[in-house]
Amino acid sequence: MGRLKNLEVRAKDVIKRRLGTGLPVTVFDEPYLLVAVLGQSNAHGAGMGLDMSGLDAPHPRVHQWAASGKSKNTIVAGCDPLFHEVPSKAVGFAPVFARELADSTGRPVLLVPYARGDSAFARVNGVTWDPADRAARLNLFWNGMERIRSALALHPGNELAAVLWHQGESDVPLTPGPVYAQKLDSVIDTIREEFGDIPFVIGQMVPDEIASGHQDYPVIDAVHRDTPDRRPRVVFVPGPEGLYNSETEKIHYNATGQRDLGSRMWAAFSSI
Numbered sequence: 362m363g364r365l366k367n368l369e370v371r372a373k374d375v376i377k378r379r380l381g382t383g384l385p386v387t388v389f390d391e392p393y394l395l396v397a398v399l400g401q402s403n404a405h406g407a408g409m410g411l412d413m414s415g416l417d418a419p420h421p422r423v424h425q426w427a428a429s430g431k432s433k434n435t436i437v438a439g440c441d442p443l444f445h446e447v448p449s450k451a452v453g454f455a456p457v458f459a460r461e462l463a464d465s466t467g468r469p470v471l472l473v474p475y476a477r478g479d480s481a482f483a484r485v486n487g488v489t490w491d492p493a494d495r496a497a498r499l500n501l502f503w504n505g506m507e508r509i510r511s512a513l514a515l516h517p518g519n520e521l522a523a524v525l526w527h528q529g530e531s532d533v534p535l536t537p538g539p540v541y542a543q544k545l546d547s548v549i550d551t552i553r554e555e556f557g558d559i560p561f562v563i564g565q566m567v568p569d570e571i572a573s574g575h576q577d578y579p580v581i582d583a584v585h586r587d588t589p590d591r592r593p594r595v596v597f598v599p600g601p602e603g604l605y606n607s608e609t610e611k612i613h614y615n616a617t618g619q620r621d622l623g624s625r626m627w628a629a630f631s632s633i
Contacts, residue, residue: 381430381448383437384419392518393424393471394462397509398443398455399490399501399548400528403564403614403622404476405445406453409606410616417441417452417616422463425472426512436471436515443474446501452616454564455525457623458630462522465631471519473512475505481531482544490528492547502548509556521556523630527564529581530612538580542591545584549592560633562626563588565600567618570611596629598622 398404411417419438427433427444440456442449459470480501482491487498494500513519526548532541549561563585565571571578589595604618605611614622 381432381442381444383425383427383430383432383435383444384440386419386424386436386438388424388436389422389469391469392516392520393512394466394468394522395426395471395473395509395512395519396455396459396462396522397473397505397524398445398453398476399505399524400476400526401480401531402476402478402612403530403566403619404453404455404525404527405474405478406442406449406451406455406476406619407478407606407613408452408616408619409613411441411452412616413440416620417456420456420460420463422469423456423459423472424469425474426508426515428473428475428508434511439470439472443472445474446477446504449474452619454527454614454619454623454626457620458523458525458562458627461624461627470522471512471515473508475501475508476527477501479531480528481535482541483532483535485531485535490548491544492551493544502551506552506555513556521559523560523562524552525562525564525626527566529566529585530570533575533577533581536581538584541581542584542587545588546591549588549595558594560630561588561592561595562630563595563597564622564626565598567605567611567614568600568602569605573611594633596633598625598629600625
């Protein structure tokens with residue numbers, strides 16, 4: 362059953378990765394500030410209520426380095442839905458953060474999206490975030506590192522400004538707290554070994570899901586909260602309450618919640 366499930370997931374991935382085309386932009390001649398977006402579904406963008414002509418419209422100084430779709434390996438507009446490992450279909454927090462960074466610095470910002478729904482440090486359908494699991498069919502961490510490298514290589518002045526992390530839901534029933542902490546610390550340490558002392562911003566899982574979901578949600582939430590005590594230049598960002606997609610989908614922030622979380626992540630980042 363596990364092997365058949367893996368094959369089914371792989372077949373769907375092949376199709377999904379070919380879908381969608383980003384909005385064309387004129388690439389800036391000046392260097393970009395890069396923002397890596399890593400994690401699972403809330404990082405990928407799962408908020409219902411996309412407003413392409415209003416709140417989620419493109420920002421002139423925010424672009425993305427597309428990881429999928431027909432625009433893969435090109436720079437396109439950095440608006441939702443983003444082109445992660447497979448394309449998103451909804452709203453995430455990253456564009457709001459990127460707009461704030463662009464407005465604050467006057468610099469162009471390049472999002473580097475590489476999140477995936479239902480992904481964990483534990484291997485799920487052959488997929489993992491664990492830097493140590495080199496035998497996995499798809500190691501999102503190392504692929505994400507390669508996406509950052511390739512984005513940096515686009516211009517000699519490009520620099521990685523921040524890593525936005527939102528993940529943990531799929532590890533709740535699978536990974537003990539101390540193991541999760543070790544894996545998350547490994548992600549932070551390995552990124553910094555290569556790219557320097559990069560600020561790392563951790564967004565909270567949906568508070569309503571933590572309160573009403575699996576009994577071990579508070580365990581992973583506690584690890585997230587404690588990460589700034591284990592590693593410097595890390596911030597934990599509490600999420601907004603009551604802003605989820607539906608009563609049967611509390612695991613995902615809705616569009617308003619995603620935008621709110623993006624603003625909170627920016628405020629926390631600014632305090633580092």
